Amino acid sequence: DTGVSQDPRHKITKRGQNVTFRCDPISEHNRLYWYRQTLGQGPEFLTYFQNEAQLEKSRLLSDRFSAERPKGSFSTLEIQRTEQGDSAMYLCASSFRGQGTHEQFFGPGTRLTVL
C-alpha cells in the first residue's frame, strides 16, 4: 500500500500520560500535515512540515504538543500530560510541493481517548 499510514490506529490513555503517534507519508511527498478532528467537526490544522522543517504551527498547538520530522520522511506527534480535552482523531496528510494545488492525501487517523 502506497498511501499515508498512521500508527497506532487507536490509543487509550489515562490523563497525565504522554502519547506519541507516527505518520508515514507517501514516499515522494515532501509536505506533511497534522490535523485534529473532534466529533461533528471538520479537521483543524495543527502544524505542517516541508521536508524536515516545521514551517507553520497553529495556535491550537499548545506547549504540550510537539511534532517532529527528523529526516524529512515519517513524522511523530507527541502529546505530553494528556488531558481529556485531547480526545480526538489525529489526522496526518501529505502532499507534494510543485503540484500546484497541493492536494493532500490523508491517512486513516489515530483515535485518541483520554480517560
Add this chain to the structure above:
Amino acid sequence: AQTVTQSQPEMSVQEAETVTLSCTYDTSESDYYLFWYKQPPSRQMILVIRQEAYKQQNATENRFSVNFQKAAKSFSLKISDSQLGDAAMYFCAYRSANQFYFGTGTSLTVIP
C-alpha cells in the same frame, strides 16, 4: 481570518437524484484553492474535487461538479445521479499559503 461555513449539517437525497451541498468562505486573498473532501464512516478522507480560484470555469469530475462564485465567496458541490456509495460526510476546504481550513461538514444520506 479565513473561515469556511457549511450551513447544512445534514442532507438527504434519493438514489439517482441530484443534490447540492453549500459552502461559503471568508477571505481577503485573491489566490487560493478550494476543495471538497469526502469522509465515509470510519474511513479516511479522500478528495472529491478541487477548484483554483483563478480559474473561472467550474471544475467537474464525473458526477461531481462545483458552482464557484468568487465574488460571492461561494463554492457549492453538486452530485448528480446519486449512488449509495456517496453517503458520507462532505467537507469543504480552503487552502491559503501554508494552511488549510475546513468547514464543519455536511452529512449526506442516500435513500434507496
